[in-house]
Amino acid sequence: MKEKLKGRSFLTLKDFSKEEIRYILDSAHELKADKKRGKTHQIFKGLSLAMIFEKPSTRTRCAFETSFGEEGGHPVFLSLNDIQLGKKESIEDTARVLGRMFDAIEFRGFDQKTVDTLAKYSGVPVFNGLTDLYHPTQILADLMTIEEQFGHLEGINFVYVGDGRNNMAHSLMIGCAKMGLNMTVICPDSLTPLKDVEEYSVNQAKKSGGSISITNSMTSGLKGADIIYTDVWVSMGEEEKSKDRVEL
Structure with a gap:
């Protein structure tokens, strides 16, 4: 599996099978346990990572920068003030x-086409640290946390409350569907997930034994929940919509 994943970009969870995601999560659990024991492997010794940030970040930047650096790599932060992207x-x-x-590029910004283009023309692995459409690396961390708390993923009743058509909702739907969770999205009718993401996730859930459902009812949607996950109603770049979202 390691060789199968080597050199691949991480743009969306759609590109990875359940078995591949399982391998990534297992590896992450092992590395985290080793870190607590004071052990590092210097996996990235001699390698460099370009970190492009169109959008500001606390957790995403710190996670990429510290993890890559602690394993021997050299991360370089690049804002839009630093490059001519x-x-x-x-x-x-x-x-x-x-x-x-x-040796690799991480991108956090607006348009999914930008990170796709970087992957197409750079010749090195590119990692999606967030776009308006997807946030796949965050979902890996979320799935890992769920396993730490519950000991498994399959059969967990996961409820998301918030903007159903933002990057978090989309990536959570794909990740939960592939890994066998039962996910319910609670959102206003005007903020439902993109249809193609919904259809893809429903089909993946059928294969994994999970389920995907969307509702505007807090009462029915929260029933039987093991986990309730919330996100902002106004994503970065949509600040002008704050008043409308509050009224929803």
Whole structure:
């Protein structure tokens, strides 16, 4: 499995099978346990990571920077004030330049097409640290936390309350569906998940033994919940919609 995953980009959980996600989670549990024992493996010794941030972050930046650095790698933070991404240089050109200098790229920003383009033209693995459509690395951390608390994933009744068409809802649906959780999305009718994400997740849930449901009812949606997960009603870049979301 290790060789099968080597060199691949991590753009969306759609690209990974249940078995591959299982391997990643198992590896993460082992590395975390070793870290608590004061043991590191220097997995990334001699490697460098370009970290591109269009959007500010606390947890995502610190998680990538500390984990890569503690395992011997050299992370380099790049904000839009540091590079010409999509301005004087096209995304394709930026990808080619960074791909020659770095061993991998992490991107946190707005458009999913940007991270897809970086992966297509850089020639190195690219990791999605958040776009408006998906946030797959966060969901890996969430699934890991669920396992730490419950000891398993299959059959867990997971309820998400919030904006159903944001990156967290989409990636949670895909992750829960692939790993056999029963996920309920509670959201207003005007903020339901994208149809293609819903259809994909429902099909994946059928294969894993899980389920995906969407409702606007707090009463029925919360019934039997093992986990209640909430997120902001106004995502980054949508601040002008704050008043409308409060009224919902």
